[in-house]
Amino acid sequence: MRAKIIGTGSRLPDKVVTNDALSALVDTSDEWIQSRTGICERHLVSSEQENTLSMAVQAGQSALKDAGIAPEQLDLILVATVSSDFLTPSTACMVQKELEACNAAAFDINAACSGFLFALNTVDAYFQAGIYQTALIIGVETLSKLIDWSDRSTCVLFGDGAGAVVAKASEEGMIACLQGSDGSGGDILVCKSRTNNNPYAHTVKDLDYLFMNGQEVFKFAVKKEPECIQSLLQQAGMKPSDVDYYLLHQANYRIIASIARKLKLPLEKFPSNVSHCGNTSAASIPILLDEVNKKEMLKKGDTILLSGFGAGLTWGAALLKW
Ligand code: COA
Numbered sequence: 001m002r003a004k005i006i007g008t009g010s011r012l013p014d015k016v017v018t019n020d021a022l023s024a025l026v027d028t029s030d031e032w033i034q035s036r037t038g039i040c041e042r043h044l045v046s047s048e049q050e051n052t053l054s055m056a057v058q059a060g061q062s063a064l065k066d067a068g069i070a071p072e073q074l075d076l077i078l079v080a081t082v083s084s085d086f087l088t089p090s091t092a093c094m095v096q097k098e099l100e101a102c103n104a105a106a107f108d109i110n111a112a113c114s115g116f117l118f119a120l121n122t123v124d125a126y127f128q129a130g131i132y133q134t135a136l137i138i139g140v141e142t143l144s145k146l147i148d149w150s151d152r153s154t155c156v157l158f159g160d161g162a163g164a165v166v167a168k169a170s171e172e173g174m175i176a177c178l179q180g181s182d183g184s185g186g187d188i189l190v191c192k193s194r195t196n197n198n199p200y201a202h203t204v205k206d207l208d209y210l211f212m213n214g215q216e217v218f219k220f221a222v223k224k225e226p227e228c229i230q231s232l233l234q235q236a237g238m239k240p241s242d243v244d245y246y247l248l249h250q251a252n253y254r255i256i257a258s259i260a261r262k263l264k265l266p267l268e269k270f271p272s273n274v275s276h277c278g279n280t281s282a283a284s285i286p287i288l289l290d291e292v293n294k295k296e297m298l299k300k301g302d303t304i305l306l307s308g309f310g311a312g313l314t315w316g317a318a319l320l321k322w
Contacts, residue, residue: 003124003135004173005320007067007166010290011058012159012277015046019156026152033156038253042159042278044144052085055162056140057098059286064099066293067166069134071101074166076135078123079108080115080282082191082311083142095138104136112189113249113310114179115139115282120167120306120318121177127169138164139282146191148209157251158210159278163286172321175303176236178228179316188216189311221255221309226262229307232317240265242303243319247292249308250274250284271297281310298322 018041019030033039045051056079064071077099079092086094092106111118116139123135140162147155167173191210197203225248233240240263248256253274260270271292280287285306292298300322307317 001127001130001169001171002174003120003127003167004170005165005322006168007063007065007069008164008286008290008293009059009062009064009066010161010163010287011055011062012043012161012287013045013050013055015044016041017044022156025149026155028152028156036254037157038272038274039157039278040275043161045142045160052081052083052091052140052142053094053098055142055160056091056095056138056164059140059162059164060095060099060136060138063136063164063166069166071099072103073134074101074104074136076123076126076132077101077104077106078119078135078137080111080119080137080139081108081141082110082112082115082281083146084108091140101136111282111310111314111316112312113251113279113281113284114308114312114314114316115310116163116285117306117308117316117318118179118314120165121179121316123167124174124177133169135167136164137167137286138162139284139286141281141283143210143281146210151209153214154210154212157279159280161277161280161283161287163283163288163290165286165289175319175321176232177316177318178232178235180228180314182313185220185313186311188213188220189313218252218255220313221251222258224315225255225307225309226259228315228317229259229263229305232305232319236319238319243269243305244302245292245298245304246270247285247288247304247306249310250277250288251279284308
């Protein structure tokens with residue numbers, strides 16, 4: 001049995017922040033941001049009530065409704081995030097409590113922007129092993145709390161949000177998936193945790209916010225993601241043109257366009273929402289999937305390919321029948 005997606009949901013914060021609004025904070029411009037990234041605006045949490053958990057719960061509820069599944073039917077909840085509200089309990093356990101999904105095991109996965117794919121592929125492996133049958137997978141981030149809002153090279157890129165899918169063990173659905181990591185390249189995209197403050201530790205106040213070497217990340221993305229897509233298609237015995245839609249991690253429209261060129265495919269096969277969401281890390285692919293699903297762009301039997309890359313370094317892809 002493989003993972004079949006039977007429902008999608010998402011939640012974006014109500015507060016929309018335009019590029020012009022950011023140019024009041026840092027020395028930037030709408031023209032610079034749009035031409036380098038394709039981003040026009042992003043959604044950011046703007047109240048104490050809005051956080052990683054609240055967005056995850058709302059996206060999860062909406063995916064369950066779309067799938068026609070009751071919370072108690074879930075036997076697994078995986079949440080992909082690097083921006084949990086708590087170090088423990090996990091966001092997944094807190095979602096389980098809020099949804100009253102009392103029969104589900106729950107845990108978080110940290111694979112940065114590839115996190116949703118790592119979670120989907122993990123669910124698929126559990127289904128293949130016959131361990132679980134019905135899973136809720138959520139990608140959620142409140143990256144706005146990890147950003148240095150005085151650093152123009154990162155603060156313009158990211159947004160907050162959550163996306164979710166319900167997956168069921170089925171004869172059809174997942175065709176093939178893969179994931180990979182290269183820890184040796186991890187220092188180009190880093191966010192340190194808190195420093196040790198015990199009475200015996202040598203405490204150094206270190207950089208707490210996200211650091212990124214943008215050009216190196218760009219080079220990694222435009223090389224690794226097409227390679228990852230090609231090897232997945234090879235594994236499935238398919239050609240790039242056999243895929244109806246490519247739903248890629250929404251980091252930067254130039255990266256998406258470069259991948260389309262490398263695969264010699266028209267941009268119409270690459271739906272994108274980076275212009276209004278920015279980069280929402282682990283949430284980006286399920287948010288896009290929900291948008292495409294709600295617009296009724298996907299027909300039963302369509303072949304879709306999800307793929308992304310991120311900090312770690314990590315990359316992953318999944319090829320599915322809709
Ligand atoms: N507004 C205006 N100028 C800015 C700016 C901003 N928001 N951010 C950086 N700049 C400046 C730089 O200071 C630099 O100025 P200098 O030439 O005077 O030193 C200039 O713009 C060029 O910077 P550079 O970093 O070379 O720009 P770039 O063309 O590489 O674009 C990114 C920067 C971040 C858009 C690009 O590298 C990128 O998209 N990288 C991948 C990021 C990514 O996907 N991260 C998420 C991974 S999951």
